[in-house]
Amino acid sequence: MRSLIILSFVFCLISTPSLSADPFSLSALSSSTDAAGNTTYSLSLQILVLMSAITVLPSLVLGMTAFTRIIIVLSILRQALGTQQTPPNQVLIAIALSLTATVMTPTFQRVYDESATPYLAETMGAEEALSIGGAIMKDFMVINTRKDSLIIFSDLANSKPFASNADIPFSVILPAFITSELKTAFQIGFLIFLPFLVIDMVISSILMSLGMMMLSPMLISLPFKLLLFVLVDGWSMMSASLVSTFVTP
Numbered sequence: 001m002r003s004l005i006i007l008s009f010v011f012c013l014i015s016t017p018s019l020s021a022d023p024f025s026l027s028a029l030s031s032s033t034d035a036a037g038n039t040t041y042s043l044s045l046q047i048l049v050l051m052s053a054i055t056v057l058p059s060l061v062l063g064m065t066a067f068t069r070i071i072i073v074l075s076i077l078r079q080a081l082g083t084q085q086t087p088p089n090q091v092l093i094a095i096a097l098s099l100t101a102t103v104m105t106p107t108f109q110r111v112y113d114e115s116a117t118p119y120l121a122e123t124m125g126a127e128e129a130l131s132i133g134g135a136i137m138k139d140f141m142v143i144n145t146r147k148d149s150l151i152i153f154s155d156l157a158n159s160k161p162f163a164s165n166a167d168i169p170f171s172v173i174l175p176a177f178i179t180s181e182l183k184t185a186f187q188i189g190f191l192i193f194l195p196f197l198v199i200d201m202v203i204s205s206i207l208m209s210l211g212m213m214m215l216s217p218m219l220i221s222l223p224f225k226l227l228l229f230v231l232v233d234g235w236s237m238m239s240a241s242l243v244s245t246f247v248t249p
Contacts (some may be wrong), residue, residue: 003182009061009219018028020216021218035192053117062178063174063178064137064141064172064174064177065100065103065104066099066103066104066111066138066144066246067097067100068178068185069181069182069185069188069242069245070095070096070099070179071092071096072091072181072186072189073188073192073238074095074096075092075188076186076189076193077189077192077238078092080189080192080196080225081196081222081226081229082196082218082225083226099239099243100123101241102243103214106248107137107139107140107248107249111133111136111137112211114133115129115133115136116129117210123187131181134170135164135165138166138173140171140248140249141177143247143248144246145173145176146180149176149179150168150172150176150180151174152176153176154168154172154176156171157171161171184245188245192238196228198223199215200221203220203221203224204217204221
């Protein structure tokens with residue numbers, strides 16, 4: 001991340017003719033305010049901010065969307081099936097991203113309609129657009145965050161009671177949302193593990209009663225697990241159940 005920011009900073013410096021004449025000038029990284037009070041930023045500064053934003057985009061995807069819960073549940077499902085690396089990590093991430101897009105589409109549509117569109121139409125300033133977009137994301141996170149997690153991190157930050165969701169700072173709602181997602185994901189994973197654990201216990205008991213101590217119960221139970229999962233249309237059921245666990249404002 002640090003190297004990418006430095007690289008973008010160097011690119012901004014060398015891409016401006018004024019700096020080639022005066023290497024100690026930082027006029028490329030400047031802003032100006034017109035008579036109406038609107039602030040405009042230089043192209044190099046915009047590129048620097050954009051490159052910096054790209055570096056933190058994966059963290060935002062993990063911390064502010066449904067991705068965390070979905071990918072953890074899918075990973076636990078793979079372990080419960082006992083298929084080791086099948087499906088591979090790339091496939092699980094692709095499934096998690098597609099389900100995340102399904103869950104987050106209403107929220108992202110609100111951000112686009114209420115924040116991005118007015119900003120692109122130049123009827124709203126950047127700060128106001130960011131404030132409205134952040135408030136919409138906070139609504140999603142607060143609705144899907146457990147109250148006890150929110151209270152814990154609010155107390156740790158010594159924050160006063162909040163009048164609305166928009167008043168909750170990201171320093172409180174982000175860790176509360178992530179820990180809440182982790183707890184929910186492990187609860188769902190526990191329920192997923194139970195039927196496959198029963199199959200393992202039944203197969204193990206049968207092998208012991210037959211005296212086949214040297215035969216691995218995991219090897220014998222794997223086809224039965226896959227058969228059960230396919231018969232109940234497990235992937236469709238899992239996808240629909242995961243999406244339905246989220247509430248969208």
